Amino acid sequence: MNTLSSDHPAPSRLARVHRRLACLILAGATTSLAAAPLPTYELILRDGYFTPAVLEVPAGQRFKIILKNQGEGPAEFESTPLRVEKVLSPGVTTFVVIHPLRPGRYPFFDEFNPQLPEGAIQAQ
Numbered sequence: 001m002n003t004l005s006s007d008h009p010a011p012s013r014l015a016r017v018h019r020r021l022a023c024l025i026l027a028g029a030t031t032s033l034a035a036a037p038l039p040t041y042e043l044i045l046r047d048g049y050f051t052p053a054v055l056e057v058p059a060g061q062r063f064k065i066i067l068k069n070q071g072e073g074p075a076e077f078e079s080t081p082l083r084v085e086k087v088l089s090p091g092v093t094t095f096v097v098i099h100p101l102r103p104g105r106y107p108f109f110d111e112f113n114p115q116l117p118e119g120a121i122q123a124q
Contacts, residue, residue: 038063038097039064041057042068043055046071048071048110049116049117053120055122057123059103059123060102061100062098063097065095067086068088074089074112101123104123
């Protein structure tokens, strides 16, 4: 049985080359966008305190926060409005990626030390 219909001629070699070239261009564009570095901020957690207490970030842009627990006990970076929670053992460094935010203030806290002041992300 012949799978090619006489109504639909095989694509020309030039058309195949153009399709492959278009795929390569699109793949390259996607890769370069994905490889763009995220703005990165550092947040130190030490026995319930955050340094800095307020992170100022641009609104409308994804970003990464490097979290470092330099305290004696476990620490937690938790934010209800951001829907993020990360627990760190003493001496651990990790990160979270935050989606683009609207302008505003987004509080976070350490659930191991609820009596201490909250920190915040200020998106401007």
